[in-house]
Amino acid sequence: MVNIKINGTAYSVPEGSTILEAARNAGIRIPTLCYLKDINAIGACRICVVEVKGAKAPVASCVYPVNEGMEIFTNTPKIINSRKTTLELLLSNHKKECLSCVRSGSCELQELCNEYGVDEGSFEGEKQVFDIDISAAHMTRDNEKCILCRRCVAACSVNQGIGVIGANERGFATMIGSPFGMELADTACVSCGQCITACPTGALAEKDDTDKVLEAIADPDKMVVVQAAPAVRASLGEAFGLPVGTNVEGKMIAAMRRLGFDKVFDTNFSADLTIMEEAHEFLDRVQNGGTLPMITSCSPGWVRYCENYFPEFIPNLSTCKSPQQMFGAVVKTYYAEKLGKDPKDIISVSVMPCTAKKYEVGRDDQAAAGVPDVDITITTRELSRMIKKAGIIFNELPDETADSPLGTYTGAGVIFGATGGVMEAALRTAAWKLSGEAADSPVDFKEVRGVEGIKEATYNVGGKEVKVAVASGLANAKKLLKSIKAGEAKYDFIEIMACPGGCVNGGGQIIQPASVKNFTDIRAERAKALYDIDSASKLRRSHENPDIQALYKEYFGEPNSHKAHEVLHTSYKAKTLYK
Amino acid sequence: MAFKKSAIPFSGTAEQEKRLKAVIAEHKNDPGALMPILQKAQDIYGYLPIEVQQMIADEMDIPMEKVYGVVTFYAQFSINPKGKxxxxxxxxxxxxxxxxxxxxxxxxxxxxxxxxxxxxxxxxxxxxxxxxxxxxxxxxxxxxxxxxxxxxxxxxxxxxxxxxx
Missing domain, CATH: 3.40.30.10 (Glutaredoxin)
Incomplete structure (x- = not known):
């Protein structure tokens, strides 16, 4: 520990901490813009400057370590003026569209300008002019709102190991983009959206598909059904002022009903269905000499990464569609037949923590009934905007439950939203199957839980040793796949999620500012909400879901049957895009 | 945004590619190698078109954007060939x-x-x-x-x- 003074008060703080961290522990928030814990400590934006006694000039607190006897001043007139000038300079080259900007109210630049009373600024001059990049299926980039903090670049290169965006040119011409002025759609971007949740301003945003949903609901000839992914309920409440990790499942369902959806279902149901298919596919590969390790295919960001960067692992990918797509496929086949409806008259909508889902709905081989399995997908953020615009007072809603039969789920389905959840859910059903369907086969596989980037475990499943690995964040996936290629590691079954921490931290979730993310692990908080639902569930293994049992009995026969393959499985293709 | 690929078709030879790969191999385990590699690549080709930057990125196992970012930062590098x-x-x-x-x-x-x-x-x-x-x-x-x-x-x-x- 070292002894320091902040604004005249003495504190004892851990050695090696930065001034920013020490101040935060002392209850003082120093504003930041470019700093993102673990991935972007570059001291570039100069918003976090503080005065240190004896130092010639203000220092960047995000990268400046404390030392014994240091006296720090975070709030002097000199510092306040410096921050104001920095904000004015940023505004001088910023498209001030704040009234209608998608990030108005959650923009970190706007919040600081408000705090510091900065409006127009005194630096009028040339502004950079850019076209908005709308080429990608999942997002838009408006560089005229970019403040060059490079948080998106860090998310893309450090967390995801992809790096299709970076800082180009120099001086005033500096801009974030892809090589040779390529549009995002020309690059091997995997659509994960981690850049969007890293962005402090409205420069990056998901493509808004809420109008399409409203139009569908307003069409009297269409039946509109909606599914919401497990992770959505662990984040949606944040848009309405609730703490990170509040489970709002009941209110979420009530809100969707009030928005006018004809049926409100749950992706947790098709997560259970995915496990039935995937666990049996795994057992089949083990017993019949199929390609191992088998790797999960729930995360479209990961699937796209595999196709772009590691096509040699395509035979390892499970052929199972993702839960979103399985749900859509079941709606347009089984459910449509049950209702005697033409699948063309059903609009299938999904609410996802994910931007890559916007790309996934348009993939080949995702149309079991000859029409797209899922018609429209919106993110958690878009749902929150729809709820607000509709005047629904979210926090006063009653808790409701999803419709039947595609709304029933087990604890195994809900943990899909956290890294390790798919693996654990699959192991639960595989262990049951391999133990001769014993009622007391194991349920808890705790070694694969937690936010760590790569997890490994070996389980004795029904007398057979199964070596598993779980990776989240594509930089970790890359590391894992390289070690397999080099022959340094060997596994039977691998779960990979594109986003660090899994879907709870997906690119479509409610955006928390750096001031929260730098000091709270939002991945762990949101995951906890899902594991709490699981541990409180009566049924915790996918095969115990009575509606899943009925679905097989009435329609598919058994897991991996010919019909199941036609409806619930898909295929992959290697891609060559600019990396 | 316009794709800033050079209007002049790339006409690199196998001999040039061999020289470039030798340069990269020489710097294989050197973490700050991008600058000297780019300088030598420009000596070999006269400029740094997308084909050359992609080769460097692939050989070094880094994203092409990382190469392009450095190329556009320094005035000494050109992504277009020089005219007659x-x-x-x-x-x-x-x-x-x-x-x-x-x-x-x-x-x-x-x-x-x-x-x-x-x-x-x-x-x-x-x-x-x-x-x-x-x-x-x-x-x-x-x-x-x-x-x-x-x-x-x-x-x-x-x-x-x-x-x-």
Whole structure:
């Protein structure tokens, strides 16, 4: 520990901490813009400057370590003026569209300008002019709102190991983009959206598909059904002022009903269905000499990464569609037949923590009934905007439950939203199957839980040793796949999620500012909400879901049957895009 | 945003590729190797088109954006080849106050290219340079080794006409 003074008060703080961290522990928030814990400590934006006694000039607190006897001043007139000038300079080259900007109210630049009373600024001059990049299926980039903090670049290169965006040119011409002025759609971007949740301003945003949903609901000839992914309920409440990790499942369902959806279902149901298919596919590969390790295919960001960067692992990918797509496929086949409806008259909508889902709905081989399995997908953020615009007072809603039969789920389905959840859910059903369907086969596989980037475990499943690995964040996936290629590691079954921490931290979730993310692990908080639902569930293994049992009995026969393959499985293709 | 790929088709040879790969291999385990590799690559090819940057990125196992970001940061690197006639307009202080900015603008307009680019027939490339030590002749431009001084915008057509072949 070292002894320091902040604004005249003495504190004892851990050695090696930065001034920013020490101040935060002392209850003082120093504003930041470019700093993102673990991935972007570059001291570039100069918003976090503080005065240190004896130092010639203000220092960047995000990268400046404390030392014994240091006296720090975070709030002097000199510092306040410096921050104001920095904000004015940023505004001088910023498209001030704040009234209608998608990030108005959650923009970190706007919040600081408000705090510091900065409006127009005194630096009028040339502004950079850019076209908005709308080429990608999942997002838009408006560089005229970019403040060059490079948080998106860090998310893309450090967390995801992809790096299709970076800082180009120099001086005033500096801009974030892809090589040779390529549009995002020309690059091997995997659509994960981690850049969007890293962005402090409205420069990056998901493509808004809420109008399409409203139009569908307003069409009297269409039946509109909606599914919401497990992770959505662990984040949606944040848009309405609730703490990170509040489970709002009941209110979420009530809100969707009030928005006018004809049926409100749950992706947790098709997560259970995915496990039935995937666990049996795994057992089949083990017993019949199929390609191992088998790797999960729930995360479209990961699937796209595999196709772009590691096509040699395509035979390892499970052929199972993702839960979103399985749900859509079941709606347009089984459910449509049950209702005697033409699948063309059903609009299938999904609410996802994910931007890559916007790309996934348009993939080949995702149309079991000859029409797209899922018609429209919106993110958690878009749902929150729809709820607000509709005047629904979210926090006063009653808790409701999803419709039947595609709304029933087990604890195994809900943990899909956290890294390790798919693996654990699959192991639960595989262990049951391999133990001769014993009622007391194991349920808890705790070694694969937690936010760590790569997890490994070996389980004795029904007398057979199964070596598993779980990776989240594509930089970790890359590391894992390289070690397999080099022959340094060997596994039977691998779960990979594109986003660090899994879907709870997906690119479509409610955006928390750096001031929260730098000091709270939002991945762990949101995951906890899902594991709490699981541990409180009566049924915790996918095969115990009575509606899943009925679905097989009435329609598919058994897991991996010919019909199941036609409806619930898909295929992959290697891609060559600019990396 | 326009794809800034060079209008001139890439004509790298197997021999050049072999030399580039040897340079990269030489720096394989050196973490700060990108700069010297880019400098040598530009020596080999004369410029750094997308094909060369992709080769460097693949060999070094880094994203092409990382290469491109460095290339566009430093004025010494060019993503376009140089023309048969390399026009270089001095925008140093003395030339600039004597109106070289207007000459530069007129050349861009006449050639239909921006600074750093090359005409699609490969004939002219245009660059701005800083002081070439001929301030007494300001404003100055050079075409390959030929120096032209005390210019006005009216001289631009005459100069270009000299290189009609």
């Amino acid at each position: 006639y390399k026009i270089s307009v001095c925008l140093g202080t003395a030339c600039y106050v004597k109106g070289s900015g207007d000459i530069y603008d007129k050349l861009q307009e006449k050639l239909g290219i921006k600074g750093g680019e090359i005409t699609s027939d490969g004939k002219f490339s245009l660059d701005a340079c800083r002081c070439i030590g001929a301030c007494g002749l300001a404003p100055v431009l050079t075409v390959n080794e030929d120096v032209y001084g005390r210019l006005t915008t009216d001289d631009v057509d005459k100069i270009l006409a000299k290189y009609a072949d």
